[in-house]
Amino acid sequence: MRFVLFALLALGSCADATRTAPGPEQPDVLPYRLDAPDAVIALSSELTETSALTVLPSGRLGTLQDETGTLYEIDPATGAVVDRLVFDGAGDFEGLELAGDAVWALRSDGDQFRLARDSTGTPTARKVETPLKSRNDTEGLAYDAANHRLLVACKEWPGHDLDDVRAIYAFDLATETMAERPVYLLDQAAVDTDLRFRPSALAIHPATGQIYVLSSVRRAIAVLDPDGTLLGVADLHLDAAPQPEGIAFAADGTLYISSEGTTGPGTLLRFAPTR
Secondary structure (H helix, E strand, O other): OOOHHHOOOOOOOHHHOEEOOOOOOOOOOOOOOOOOOOEEEEOOOOOOOEOOOEEOOOOOEEEEEOEEEEEEEEOOOOOOEEEEEEEEEEEOEEEEEEEOOEEEEEEOOOOEEEEEEOOOOOEEEEEEOOOOOOOOOEEEEEEEHHHOEEEEEEOOOOOOOOOOEEEEEEEEOOOOEEOOOOOEEEEHHHHOOOOOOOEEEEEEOOOOOOEEEEEOOOOEEEEEOOOOOEEEEEEOOOOOOOEEEEEEEOOOOOEEEEEEOOOOOOEEEEEOOOO
16 A cells, blocks of 8 residues: 655643733634635545544645544545555544654544654554643644644643633644643633634644634634734634534645535535735
């Protein structure tokens, strides 16, 4: 089997965390028409519960099927599955991100899996345990290249002594250790007065460094400056995206969002930047 997937591969204290301040509910900060995707693409029938998204070195997309430890490479133009890599057994895998010479997969209990190639070119998978647990329900994963770390978002419990916030932790790639406290805190009331915003996925814009936080429950995207300032929240109320679970950027700023299906395969949405 050819592993085209791997073409490339041949938080301080709570006081240190940046907490969001109230911002506009519908910002003009997003250079995308979220109500008008450039393309809506049906995914393979294998991907009814696609739960993550990343851009691979080949220009194709990597995604996961919830509850299985399999990395799928898909064609962004057609949604067809090009390749597969089984790296673990059944599990609630929710995040996927290319970081340097490896792809990282995130399980909802906080454990991460480093997918790479060894010196012979053989694909390898290595599990790294972190202090985060199932109670945190980790779902979002993004590569912060400027700080050589992965950002990990908690859908549920943010951590000890933290109330009415959603937390984003930092995983140092040099030491493969997770910061004990969050590096970003999203004030729930600032993001959503209904307190329904729960992070499902993360991505960092390649040009601005802004952090896009996708919420499947709220069907919205919150945008943060690198310093943690909340720039705004934009709705993603599209019939084609009933349960958005993945977000990624191409190098040219093209935005991809993947959604689970309701009665059939998931969908892939593509948005070209408007400015």
